[in-house]
Amino acid sequence: MSINCIRTLIEDSARTHADKTALVFNEKSLSYAELFAKVNQVALYLSELDLPKGSRIGIYSNKGIEQVIAILAILSTDYVLVPLTKLLKPEQVEYIINDCDIKCIITDKLKLENIEEIDFKGKIISYETTSSDIPSFDEIYKYYNKPYVCDINGHDNAVITYSFGLTGTPKGIVISHRNLIDSARVVTQYLDINEDDVISGLLIFNLDYGLNQIFCSLYRRATLALHRFILPDDFFNHIIDDKVTVLPLMPINITKIFDEDMGRAPSSELLENVKTITSSGGNVTKKMIQDCKRTFVNAKFYSMHGLTEAFRSTYLDPSQIEIRPDSIGKAIPDVELYVINEEGKECAPREVGELIHRGGYIYKGFWNAPKENAERFKSVNILKDVVNLEGQLTDELVVASGDYVYKDEEGYFYFVSRHDDMIKTRGFRVSPLEIESVVVKNFPLIEQCVVFSIKNEEIEEEIVLVYSAKSEIAPKELLFELKKHLASYMLPGKIIYKKSLPLVQSDKNKVNVEELKKELTNS
Structure with missing residues (x-):
């Protein structure tokens, strides 16, 4: 067995920390020994499907303990995990299935209809018992009790992740078992995570940042407390009830958490357990940092930047x-x-x-x-x-x-x-982010803004600023302030107010620029 694979962490944690709580979700929890036993049962079933080595297995379901078991079970075989976020529409799921030739999908009752809608020809496994022709985890736990052993090569493919942007045809990035171990090792090092920590499992497990929370927990024998974000009140209850100490977030999460009146947030004394907050997947604003520091008074805030092609830079x-x-x-x-x-x-x-x-x-x-x-x-x-x-x-x-x-x-x-976002106007290259940053810094009433360009034969591309706020700000007032901070060629030619901005369906952290462009060009 390679030392550079997640399977080694699962085996070692079950041996050294058998009774330690590994996973928590609402009222349910599993120790490391219990997690190991269930992972083995599912991995044994998967291995007996007798699919070719390296076959891709998708997970298309809501978050829960069974989802984590499914992830670790696939990584305990010579198959390859393909996470399919629940936010994806059936046609997007179908695209990924065809692109990497998925042979099997693990799902739940809620997503079965979507899979049936695309007429998937491969094998389907459900967490819950649904019908006699679809095997379930319930049945696997009941009947698959033989010992399971495996031998994982650290250099083999482990995961293929897809991130849908605006084009609808993304490319999957291939991650090795060694990559997963290396990323857990470095993050637990610079964040100083230890076995007493409780890591929040708020993030979805479709990309490496979210998956890394599982692997960091295993690497340090910490506890992973899963949570599905619905309302800020639920989120704060999760932090308090589960005694969370490490809180990985994306900027969109921070915005949602503090979207309501801050007077409703619990007193900071109830949140003193949180020692570490991390953020990746977008730009954090001064307000986001201030909200986090005011609420989580003992937490250190780590802002991080990663690449599609490498775990983190x-x-x-x-x-x-x-x-x-x-x-x-x-x-x-x-x-x-x-x-x-x-x-x-x-x-x-x-x-x-x-x-x-x-x-x-x-x-x-x-x-x-x-x-x-x-x-x-x-x-x-x-x-x-x-x-x-x-x-x-x-x-x-x-x-x-x-x-x-x-x-x-x-x-x-x-x-x-x-590179692809740069605007060419009046002979200059202009960064949309630079303009957006000036807007965010100088107009605290603006909730969201996005800058893009439309074709203009006279100046190559015309800069457009679209923003959302509780009420409209006079365009002249915006331009007057922007002129203080930006060169004349960087000033937007069009400024548009909207009560809310459309978001990418499969990634609520991104404004749907293509939809805004269509509205503008068709109007």
């Missing part, structure tokens, strides 16, 4: 979060980061260039996507003018992230834009 030390809240921090352990210009030279401080990720946590590549792999996974030779490649050892792969960033004089990185 940077984190901002909590001591810097109020000093430089806009920074994405410095490289995490075992990673080297460089900012290079179009000539391959290293950028000077505050000069914008592409972020190059070298070192640990690089994933295996995009599934069946040679073009995307060629764009992102490069020979280290692209850094030949930046680092010493003595001996011409150029087989090493680095990630050309497509993120435009700059580094300040003290070595802190700042995200500017994705």
Whole structure:
């Protein structure tokens, strides 16, 4: 058995911490021994499906203890896990099934209808007993009691994750067993997670940030307390009742948590157990940081930046979060980061260039996507003018992230834009994020804003600002303030007010820019 696989963590935790609580969800809990037994039962059943090695198995269900068991069971076989977030529509699920040839789907009663709608031809397993022709976890727990052993190779494919944006045709990124172990190791190190911690399982398990909460818990023999966010009151009850100490969030979660009157939040004394808050998957605002610090008075706030092609690149030390809240921090352990210009030279401080990720946590590549792999996974030779490649050892792969960033004089990185998001107007390249940041900083009444462009033959692209707030702000007032902070070519040509902004159905952290563009061009 490889030491670089999640299966080793499951076996070791059951041996050393058998009676320790591993999982909690509402009134139900499992010890590490109980978790191990159920994972083995499901893994044994999966292995007896006799699918070819490396076959993809999807999980399409709501969050719960059975979902975690299913994830760990697949990772205890030589199959590959494909998480399918419950937010996906049937046609999106069908796209992923066809793209990576999923042979089996594990689901629950609520999602069975969606699977039936797409006429899936593979095997289906349900958590609950539903019909005589669909096997269930209930039956597996009853009848599959033989010993189960496996031998996992750390370099084998473990997970393929898909993130639906606006195009509807994403590419899956392939993650190895070794990648999963490495990511758990580094996060538990810099967050100082230990076996006394209770990690909140608020995030969905469709991408690496969410899945990492499971693996960090196993790595340190901590407790994972699952939660489905519905209302802020429920969330705070989860923190208090489950005695949560580590709270991983996305910016959209922070917005929802503090969306209501802050007077309704529990007193800070009831939330003193929370020692660590992490945020990734978007930009945190000063208000988000202030809300968290006011509510979770003992918590250190870690802002983090990851890549699709690598688990994580940077984190901002909590001591810097109020000093430089806009920074994405410095490289995490075992990673080297460089900012290079179009000539391959290293950028000077505050000069914008592409972020190059070298070192640990690089994933295996995009599934069946040679073009995307060629764009992102490069020979280290692209850094030949930046680092010493003595001996011409150029087989090493680095990630050309497509993120435009700059580094300040003290070595802190700042995200500017994705390559594909840059606006070309009046002969200049403009970052939408830079304009959005100015709006957020100077107009606290604005709840959400997004900047994009539409075609304009006279100036290449016209900048559009769309925002939501409780009431409309006069466009002249907005422009007057923006002129104080932005060059004239960066000022929006159109400013549009909406009571709320449309969100991407499968990712509530993203504004649906394509829908806004259609509304604008069709009006």
